[in-house]
Amino acid sequence: MRQFFLALIFFACHAPAHAWNAAGHRLVAIIAWQQLSPATQADIADALSRHPDFPRWQEKARSTAGEDIFAEAATWPDDIRNDPRFHDDQEPATPPLPGLPDTARHKHWHYVDLDARGKAESGELDRQIARLSQILRSTGKKAEITNALPWLAHLVADIHQPLHVGRHGDEGGNQIEIENPFNKRLPFSSLHVYWDDLPGPPWLRGKRLKQNASRLLDQYPAPSQGDVLRWRDESHRLLAKAYPMANGTLLPIVDDDFRQQSREIADRRIVEAGYRLGRLLDDIFSHRVSRETP
Numbered sequence: 001m002r003q004f005f006l007a008l009i010f011f012a013c014h015a016p017a018h019a020w021n022a023a024g025h026r027l028v029a030i031i032a033w034q035q036l037s038p039a040t041q042a043d044i045a046d047a048l049s050r051h052p053d054f055p056r057w058q059e060k061a062r063s064t065a066g067e068d069i070f071a072e073a074a075t076w077p078d079d080i081r082n083d084p085r086f087h088d089d090q091e092p093a094t095p096p097l098p099g100l101p102d103t104a105r106h107k108h109w110h111y112v113d114l115d116a117r118g119k120a121e122s123g124e125l126d127r128q129i130a131r132l133s134q135i136l137r138s139t140g141k142k143a144e145i146t147n148a149l150p151w152l153a154h155l156v157a158d159i160h161q162p163l164h165v166g167r168h169g170d171e172g173g174n175q176i177e178i179e180n181p182f183n184k185r186l187p188f189s190s191l192h193v194y195w196d197d198l199p200g201p202p203w204l205r206g207k208r209l210k211q212n213a214s215r216l217l218d219q220y221p222a223p224s225q226g227d228v229l230r231w232r233d234e235s236h237r238l239l240a241k242a243y244p245m246a247n248g249t250l251l252p253i254v255d256d257d258f259r260q261q262s263r264e265i266a267d268r269r270i271v272e273a274g275y276r277l278g279r280l281l282d283d284i285f286s287h288r289v290s291r292e293t294p
């Protein structure tokens with residue numbers, strides 16, 4: 001009975017989410033940073049220092065180190081979801097911020113839902129990764145680089161989360177409620193939230209964050225680079241393993257096997273996203289330099 005009421009409370013409070021949590025994004029960013037040449041690291045640190053939220057990132061990270069700022073910047077597209085300086089797509093535009101031309105929240109950039117034949121039904125995750133990469137390669141405007149970097153760092157991580165390339169019918173698992181007896185704090189949640197929270201607690205930062213990133217790098221090999229369509233299709237194929245098959249009293253339930261398998265998939269996808277983001281950025285910025293230098 002207690003579980004029934006807990007489930008009722010959960011259903012009443014539930015709001016859809018669309019992202020790895022902050023720990024996942026920071027882990028991907030820390031792994032990516034290690035793949036960058038010192039020149040690319042310097043270029044990225046310089047671009048992020050011109051972002052209007054740079055002081056907030058320093059404060060949150062309690063650090064001025066490039067990798068720590070990059071890790072905070074990677075969570076920024078989620079941080080603006082409830083920030084009144086930014087607007088939803090259907091709302092009137094909020095005024096531009098100094099150094100930041102775009103103040104839309106772009107919630108549909110965080111995911112792409114595919115139909116049974118692999119055709120996109122909603123969301124722009126794959127298209128935006130391609131577009132932002134192109135902007136970073138070609139733009140001469142510093143504000144555009146500053147704007148695109150946190151988005152690209154964030155979205156390359158999102159596209160490696162299986163439920164971000166989900167089924168339109170259940171909104172990428174947001175409509176699927178599950179029971180998770182391993183989580184005393186949140187025994188009922190949507191399947192999407194279960195996956196988002198797998199990389200660790202959202203306050204993971206500093207030394208612990210770097211220890212976790214090193215542990216993951218020791219566990220999983222560097223992946224081949226592929227391209228955005230391949231990253232998308234890999235996630236979509238993993239969907240078959242993303243839904244718990246066992247049933248609890250009311251809902252599908254997370255059992256030992258599912259827990260172990262989903263953790264393994266999440267950890268591996270974080271590592272793959274980190275390597276691939278790092279190599280992508282290094283490729284983009286090294287070509288920018290060679291083009292800019294006569």
Ligand SMILES: [Zn+2]
Nearest residue numbers: 018019110158
């Ligand atoms: Zn996201």
